[in-house]
Amino acid sequence: GEVTGILALQGAFAEHAAMLDRLGAPWRLVRDLDDLDDSIGRLILPGGESTTQGKLLKSTGLMEPIAARIADGMPVFGTCAGMILLASHLDNDPNVYFAALDATVRRNAYGRQLGSFATTATLTLGDDSRIADFPVVFIRGPFVAQVGSEAHVVAEVDGNVVALRQGNVLATAFHPELTEDTRLHEYFLSL
Numbered sequence: 337g338e339v340t341g342i343l344a345l346q347g348a349f350a351e352h353a354a355m356l357d358r359l360g361a362p363w364r365l366v367r368d369l370d371d372l373d374d375s376i377g378r379l380i381l382p383g384g385e386s387t388t389q390g391k392l393l394k395s396t397g398l399m400e401p402i403a404a405r406i407a408d409g410m411p412v413f414g415t416c417a418g419m420i421l422l423a424s425h426l427d428n429d430p431n432v433y434f435a436a437l438d439a440t441v442r443r444n445a446y447g448r449q450l451g452s453f454a455t456t457a458t459l460t461l462g463d464d465s466r467i468a469d470f471p472v473v474f475i476r477g478p479f480v481a482q483v484g485s486e487a488h489v490v491a492e493v494d495g496n497v498v499a500l501r502q503g504n505v506l507a508t509a510f511h512p513e514l515t516e517d518t519r520l521h522e523y524f525l526s527l
């Protein structure tokens with residue numbers, strides 16, 4: 337699979353497509369099972385509203401085949417709501433979706449003041465890769481309440497974990513696709 341799929345059921349999928357265009361990387365919006373063919377080699381799960389995305393994943397039949405591909409090692413990059421879809425536990429929501437990331441995540445846990453803000457962080461990606469001064473933009477992002485032993489912390493802001501990596505799974509509580517900085521998308525394409 338040469339093409340990056342971008343789950344496009346709801347949320348900020350167009351911004352991810354724009355990032356991949358900047359990098360000259362082929363992509364396809366994934367809205368139904370026909371879109372998820374063998375040409376898709378990796379998948380981005382965009383920010384948005386995780387409950388809505390979860391319902392649409394079930395109604396389209398995409399939930400199980402995507403979960404199977406992630407379990408098979410397909411690289412997946414979840415941003416914000418996408419991190420919620422990847423987490424193995426949610427501590428304030430009865431749902432669990434792909435359960436591919438050994439972490440407990442709390443939805444909408446930052447207060448109104450901290451809910452949306454921008455800063456920079458160093459990303460330590462778990463191999464020899466490191467991205468310094470990366471702009472991190474939060475929009476009511478998930479709070480990482482607990483990190484399990486399988487997951488590696490990629491970044492923290494003010495003592496809070498804001499990005500995680502677990503093998504083929506990369507997840508950020510922030511929105512790299514809303515910045516001009518393509519480095520994290522480029523890194524994801526190298527996985």
Ligand code: GLN
Pocket residue numbers: 382383384385386387415416417418420443444475476477478
């Ligand atoms: N609050 C959203 C949710 O719980 C996630 C926020 C986002 O993706 N910007 O689904």
